[in-house]
Amino acid sequence: MVLPAVERRRRSARLREGETGAETAVGLALERARAARDAGAFLHLDEAGARDRARALDRAPEGRADRPLFGLPVAVKDNIAVRGLPSTSGSALLADYRAPFDATVVSRLRRAGAVILGTTNLDEFGMGSSTTRGFRGASRNPAAPHRIAGGSSGGSAAAVASGAAFAALGTDTGGSVRQPAAHCGLYGIRPTWGRVSRFGMTAYASSLDQVGVLASDPVEVGRVLGTIAGADPRDATSARRPVPDFASAASRPRTPRRLTVCADADLAPLDPASRGAFQRAVRRFQAAGTRVRRAPLPDADSAVAAYYLIACAEASSNLSRFDGLRYGRREAGDGTLAGAYRVSRSRGFGAEVRRRILLGAALLSRGYKDAVYGAATVARRRTREALLRLLAGSDALLLPVTLSPPRRLDRPDPASAEYRADRFNILAALGSLPALAIPAGERDGLPFGVQLMGPPWEEGALLSVAASVA
Amino acid sequence: MTTDPFETVIGLEVHVQLDTRTKLFCPCRNTFGEPPNTQICPVCYGLPGALPVPNRRAVELAVVAALALDCRVEPESVFERKNYFYPDLPKGYQITQYERPLARSGGVRIQVGDGPSRTIRIHRIQLEEDAGKLVHDGYRGSEEGSGVDFNRAGVPLIEIVSEPDLRSAAEAGAYGRTLRQRIVHAGVSDADMEKGNLRMDGNISVRRRGEAALGAKVELKNLNSFRYLERALTYEEARQRELLRVGGVVVQETRLFDESQGRSFAMRSKEEAADYRYFPDPDLPPLRLPPELVESARAGLPEVPADRAARFVRDFALADDAARRIATRRELADYFEAVVAGAADSGASAREVAPVAASFLTTDAVAREKQDGGFRAPPRSLGELMARLADGRLPRNAARDLFDALADRGRRAPPLDALIAELGFGDLAGAGRLQRAAAEVIAAHPAEAEAYRAGRTKVIGFLMGRLLRELRGKADARAARSALERALDAD
Numbered sequence: 001m002v003l004p005a006v007e008r009r010r011r012s013a014r015l016r017e018g019e020t021g022a023e024t025a026v027g028l029a030l031e032r033a034r035a036a037r038d039a040g041a042f043l044h045l046d047e048a049g050a051r052d053r054a055r056a057l058d059r060a061p062e063g064r065a066d067r068p069l070f071g072l073p074v075a076v077k078d079n080i081a082v083r084g085l086p087s088t089s090g091s092a093l094l095a096d097y098r099a100p101f102d103a104t105v106v107s108r109l110r111r112a113g114a115v116i117l118g119t120t121n122l123d124e125f126g127m128g129s130s131t132t133r134g135f136r137g138a139s140r141n142p143a144a145p146h147r148i149a150g151g152s153s154g155g156s157a158a159a160v161a162s163g164a165a166f167a168a169l170g171t172d173t174g175g176s177v178r179q180p181a182a183h184c185g186l187y188g189i190r191p192t193w194g195r196v197s198r199f200g201m202t203a204y205a206s207s208l209d210q211v212g213v214l215a216s217d218p219v220e221v222g223r224v225l226g227t228i229a230g231a232d233p234r235d236a237t238s239a240r241r242p243v244p245d246f247a248s249a250a251s252r253p254r255t256p257r258r259l260t261v262c263a264d265a266d267l268a269p270l271d272p273a274s275r276g277a278f279q280r281a282v283r284r285f286q287a288a289g290t291r292v293r294r295a296p297l298p299d300a301d302s303a304v305a306a307y308y309l310i311a312c313a314e315a316s317s318n319l320s321r322f323d324g325l326r327y328g329r330r331e332a333g334d335g336t337l338a339g340a341y342r343v344s345r346s347r348g349f350g351a352e353v354r355r356r357i358l359l360g361a362a363l364l365s366r367g368y369k370d371a372v373y374g375a376a377t378v379a380r381r382r383t384r385e386a387l388l389r390l391l392a393g394s395d396a397l398l399l400p401v402t403l404s405p406p407r408r409l410d411r412p413d414p415a416s417a418e419y420r421a422d423r424f425n426i427l428a429a430l431g432s433l434p435a436l437a438i439p440a441g442e443r444d445g446l447p448f449g450v451q452l453m454g455p456p457w458e459e460g461a462l463l464s465v466a467a468s469v470a
Numbered sequence: 471m472t473t474d475p476f477e478t479v480i481g482l483e484v485h486v487q488l489d490t491r492t493k494l495f496c497p498c499r500n501t502f503g504e505p506p507n508t509q510i511c512p513v514c515y516g517l518p519g520a521l522p523v524p525n526r527r528a529v530e531l532a533v534v535a536a537l538a539l540d541c542r543v544e545p546e547s548v549f550e551r552k553n554y555f556y557p558d559l560p561k562g563y564q565i566t567q568y569e570r571p572l573a574r575s576g577g578v579r580i581q582v583g584d585g586p587s588r589t590i591r592i593h594r595i596q597l598e599e600d601a602g603k604l605v606h607d608g609y610r611g612s613e614e615g616s617g618v619d620f621n622r623a624g625v626p627l628i629e630i631v632s633e634p635d636l637r638s639a640a641e642a643g644a645y646g647r648t649l650r651q652r653i654v655h656a657g658v659s660d661a662d663m664e665k666g667n668l669r670m671d672g673n674i675s676v677r678r679r680g681e682a683a684l685g686a687k688v689e690l691k692n693l694n695s696f697r698y699l700e701r702a703l704t705y706e707e708a709r710q711r712e713l714l715r716v717g718g719v720v721v722q723e724t725r726l727f728d729e730s731q732g733r734s735f736a737m738r739s740k741e742e743a744a745d746y747r748y749f750p751d752p753d754l755p756p757l758r759l760p761p762e763l764v765e766s767a768r769a770g771l772p773e774v775p776a777d778r779a780a781r782f783v784r785d786f787a788l789a790d791d792a793a794r795r796i797a798t799r800r801e802l803a804d805y806f807e808a809v810v811a812g813a814a815d816s817g818a819s820a821r822e823v824a825p826v827a828a829s830f831l832t833t834d835a836v837a838r839e840k841q842d843g844g845f846r847a848p849p850r851s852l853g854e855l856m857a858r859l860a861d862g863r864l865p866r867n868a869a870r871d872l873f874d875a876l877a878d879r880g881r882r883a884p885p886l887d888a889l890i891a892e893l894g895f896g897d898l899a900g901a902g903r904l905q906r907a908a909a910e911v912i913a914a915h916p917a918e919a920e921a922y923r924a925g926r927t928k929v930i931g932f933l934m935g936r937l938l939r940e941l942r943g944k945a946d947a948r949a950a951r952s953a954l955e956r957a958l959d960a961d
Contacts, residue, residue, distance in 0.1 A: 081519045089518065101512055103519060202518040207752035236523045236754055314752055317553050320562020321516040325618075341555055364553070364747035373749065 008216045012166050015071050018064065022071025026054035026115050029073035033117050033164035040131070040139035041149070041158035043078045044086045045118040053115045067113025068223055068247070074109055075165035077156050078119035078134075079126055080211065081200035082106050085116075089202045090124040090134030090152075093322050093329045093348025103200020104235065105169060105211050105228040112227040117165055121155030124350045125319065126171055126204040128152050129179050129418055130407070133352055138409055141183060143447055147406040150180030153214065157184040160214050167215035167224045173204050174307055175401070175425025177212035178437035182401035182449025185439045187221045187466060188214040192456050193432035194239035196225075197232030203318040205311035206237075208429045218466045221436075222250035225459060241457065249460030253467035255288045256395035262424075263296040269423065271404045273443040278400050281440040281450045284469060285398070297399065298386035300423040306379035307426035308419060309363055313373055315353075316360030324348065352415065384431040387453070391433075396465055397453040399424050401437050405446040428453050436462040438469070476714060477679045478707050479687075480636035481593075483671045484649055485627050487600065488531040489659045494599045494626035495522030495565065502665050506605060506619035514624035516560030521753050524549075528626035531658045532572055532597045533759065533767045535628055538656035539592055539649070541576030543764045547597075549754040553747040557618050558602035566598035566629075568748045572757070578652060580644040590645050591633040597757075600625040622666075628658075634673065634684065639703035643696045646670060655772060655800050669694050672703055676710040676720070685710070686720040690727055690734065702727035706734055778803055786810060786824035795832060805845045806831055812853020818860065823853070826860040834870050838877050847876035847883070854886045862949035863904065904941070908953040911937045922958055930954055 011028070014020045030047055037045050050073065057063070057071050064070045076082050079089040081099035083106075088094040106116065123133040131139040131154025139154040141147040142161040149158040153170025157180035160168050170177040172190035181188025189212050196211045203209060213224045226246040232238040261282055267275050286292055324330035324344030331347055333339030346354065363372040390397050403421050407413060413421070428435035428451075435453040442448055454462045490500050496513035512520035536543050548570040551563040576592035602623040606616050630649065636642045650661045650668055661668040670693040675685035688706060693699040705727065710720050725734040773781070779797035782788045788796070797803050806827060813823040831845075839845055855872055858864040864872070875893060876883045883889060911933055912919045918929045930951065937950045 079518075087518065094518070097518075099519070100517070101519075198519075199521050200519040203753075205752075234523060235521050237521075237752075313749060317551050317563050317747070317749070320553060320555065321518070321560060323555060323562060325557055326515065326560060327517070337557065361553075361747060364749055366745050369747070369749070 008160075008163055008166070009220075011163075012072060012220065018061070020071075022054040022057040022113075022115065023051065025071050026050050026073050026117075029115075029117060029164050029166075032162055033073075033075075033159065036142070036159055036162040036164045037118075039142070039145065039158065039162070040121050040137055041142075041155045041162060041164070042075070042118045043088060043090070043121050043134070043136055043155065046082075046085055046116060049084075050115050050117050057113060057115070063113070067111075069109065069227060070113035072114050072166040073117050073164065074114040074224070075117050075120045075156055075159035075168040076106060076109075077122055077153050077168070077170050079122060079171055079202040079204075080106060080119075080169055081202075082116055082119060085119055087119065087202070088135070089126070090122045090136070091322075091348065091350070091353070092135040093324070093344070094327075095135065095329065097327055099200070101200065103211075104197035104232045106200065108228050109169075109224075114224075114227075117159070120153070120159050120168060122176075123152035123154075124353050125202065125315070126152040126173050126176055126209075127315070127352050127356055129175060129422060130412075131155055131158075131180070132409065132412070133350055135350065140409070141406050143185060144406065146410070147408055147446070148183065150183030150402075150406055152176040152180075153188075153212075154180045154183075156214050157181055157186055157188070160184070160186055160216060167213060167220050169224075169228070170212050170214050171201055171204075172210050172212045172429070173208045173311060174422050174429045177214060178401050178425055178435060178449075178451055179422075181214050181437040182439075182451075183406040183447060185447030185449070186214050186216055186437075187218055187439070188212060188437040189221050189225060189459060189462070190428055190435050191225065191229065191459050192239070192434045194237055195229050195434070195457065195459065197228075197230075197235040197238045199232055199234040199238075203314075205314040206318060207314060208307070208311055210429075218250040218438075218463045218470055219247055222246035222248075222460075222463050229459075239457075244460045246460050246463055250463035250467050252464055253470070254461075254464040255468045256285065256290050256465045258291045258293065258394045259285055260293050260295050260390050260394040260397045262397075262399045263294050266297045266300070267400065269403050269420070270400060274400065274402065274404055274448065277441060277443040277448045278450060281469075282398065284440075288468065293394065295390055297390075297424075297427065298383045302379050303383050303430055304419060304423055304426055306376040306383065307422070307430055308359075309372060309376035310380060310430075312356045312360030313364050313376075314360070316357045316364065319349075319353070319357055322348065355415070380430045383427065384433075387427060387431040387433060388455070391453070391455050395454075396462060399427075399451055399453065401425065401449050401451045405444050405448075424451065432456065434459045434462060436466055438466045440469075473679070475679055476676050476711050478637055478711075479634045479675050479677060479684055480638070480642050480703060481634040481673045482632045482636065482642055482645060483673070484630045484632075484646065485600075485669045485671075486535070486630065486653055486659045486661060487667045488528050488535075488626040488628065489657070490525060490527045490531060490626055492525055492527075493624035494525050494528050494597070495624055496520075498624065500625050501621070504621055506617070506621060509621040510623070514560065515620055516562070522565060522751075524754065524757065525626060529597065529757065529759070530763070530767060532595065532626075532628050533764055534656050534771060535630075535653060535658040536573035536576065536595050537764070537768050537771055538652050538658070539576040539578060539595070539630065541573035541592060541595055543573045543759060544570065545759055545761070546570070547572045547757045547759075549597075549751045549757065550748045551751050554744050556601070557616075558604055558620075558623070560602065560620060560623055564599060564601065565751055565754070567596035570756075571596040572628075572759075578645070578648050580641060580648050582638075582640045582644050588635075588641075590635045590641075593631045593633050595631070596629050598627050598629060599623070600627050634675075639700045639707060642672060642703050643700040646696050646699060651775070651798075655775060657772065657800070663695050666694065670699055672699065674703055674706050674710070676707065676714055678714075685714075686722040688720065688722070689724045691724060691737065692726070698727070698729060701729065701732075702734065705732065709734070772800060775800075775803075782824070782828075785820070786828075787821045788825055788828050792825070792828045792832070796828060801844065802831065805849060808849035809853045809856060812850035813857040813860075814853070815850065816854045816857055818853075818857035823856050823860045827853070827856040830856060830859065830869070830873075834866070835873060838874060842877060845877070846880040847873055848881060851876050851883055851886045851889075862952055865949060904949060904953045905957065907940055908937055908950070908957040911940060912954070912957055919958060930958075
């Protein structure tokens, strides 16, 4: 069911050159998308809206030049607001909620001529790395239907890998774009925190959340990132700095002169096949003339702990608005106000979300806040400093994304194992640094990816490096 | 008489809504009295994905308030989230400031009756958002339960926290009133208590005189008028003193005062007190206030009323009580100064016109000001008018008519001379006209003039009668008399 990357690229090129009309492109995409929806990639497919939009674009073809994404079918993770479409964040509590406004990233996509196919599956509120924890079930991996697509942006990855979407928006709090990209053989970027507006993204952990892009080619990642990036007056934390031409950066392959690569000891948690695949990726850079320096990563266990403490603390507050009173699922409970809150929230939220809210609320409480939350913020700062030291004098830092191939859907991991498996992905999040997952062949016949992490605001450099091994 | 063995210690938390056009973190209107839930948007209604963006004007007004209360404005402060669940709180947290507030360490001087004046220290001022309001009736479905109006949610507030420096309910009242006056005067808020623009909570404890430690404190919520504040604190003070006197223990708790019953009730004890789980709001970068912003706010700060009154006495020769009466009302004082400036521009002496203008504005003009809800006469024209009134060129009743005409026309009023001509006061437009008329009267009655010059000054009454008849009542007696005297002395 995977559409080969070559074919995906050919389709978007034909559209760009004007050989195919938007309506034709969207029609083809929707055919694929229906199958992808049945495999759990989409939560909502907006067939009528997408066709209308494509027809409208074809009627005004003179706008092509000003619309870098003219007629390109794009999928949007369901925790990003698309006006008029359901926006559930994968939660039963929001099953009937529709977004009354567009997220900034969505309105920018529309302005660039993209056609929104629909919203994609995810782990509830982005909490997970398997896309099995949404209220509508799992998203299958297009390359291996009995396996997970990764997560939490698994639906977005599956939508692109299946050939339905040209690119998809995901959100990355601690790896949720990069990990599914790696599991589905795609490029997936987490930009520098503040590079892309979060307005319209349902917050999980605001200081870690960042909207990212998944696509099958660095240039396509660059085109979409260039479209959605930049200061937004509706997000006080969006950075007021110029947006470079990421698409051109991605179309100028540049072999890095120096790469810092994590130490062998850091690779110990990987299974042997994945370790082998990672070393092959390192050798490929070396063969192209890159000088590789091996250096140990910041202490992963304390970083994982700091990440989860901060993420859960912020989540406990961010998810407080879901009380069932103004919108969303509402239960009367025992008729008291406290009862209504309790029952609406305990029935509306899934187990993992409840776990993280309770953990977060507990550790912000009197007696814990300074010791635990305070320590986590210190560990976070140290991690960032350590990463910046590793990046000094290097074009990028190369490290794995996943410990093992996408697991089978019928063999769930305990949550604790899942947390530990995030060890490489939470680093860029804690450091507020950009990171890009890139495909690096296969192991055990399944897609394998590695990631490049860069200094703040250097997304363009990462895309150039990625293009050199594409 | 024995000395009081107990000492009462009171601190107030005063919430003031800032008079901004829009809310603190979204573009919704900051208004009062609109139909419920018409002034809301995804941000203040707490929809998923919405983010707060600070309102610059609100920050500026908070800085002005802080300076008006002699506080130190912090170059960097931090918005934090105060987490709790309540139906009027759409996000499940209030954005406020906690560890690093906008301003600290201020104070105001208060005076109770004729007692000595004392400084009450202000601990801190924080900038925060208001919550919505529960409504219990008057809407469709109100029989089935309460509703929430979110129009108020997100309205900017400052919370002014005093040190526990107040020693009586009367002092608390005086402090509240002084604070309100400063806030209104600084132009930061209408502080209209009927509209809930200013709301207060009180912390009160009683300790044995001489003890350093504070007694167990009781927090009284929602003290929303000064009278109510004083009554609630008086009741609570007596309750605690009586408890201590009979050897009882005051429990630390939050209580609500019920005015109709004249007593307070426990709301929740210390053990039940909420844990608000404060932490810095990751959606909002630290609030950095450049020194220029603080300095420009300081420069724009209006004079304290007492200073202004003193200046009016010094520069404008006003009497003390007249100066105070005008200076305490900022709008009146501003208008008064503009009127005096207008008079000075027309060549008159400010010191001569100002007392006349002051008396005119606080007597003759009052009814019209009330009717219009402010002064509508262009201050320059009124200044000229006051100059003519002051030097006798216009009688008072004519000045009143002209003031009304200026107020009627407002900004579209013609120049004063044109208005005078139009209304038929033209004969009196210049002192020259009056003087000419006086000379004519003297020329027509040489015998009486001669008698006056010979020392029989009472004849001037006869001459005034003639002159006033000549002018058909359009000059007042005082002006007519001085014009005649001038003409007779000059001959």
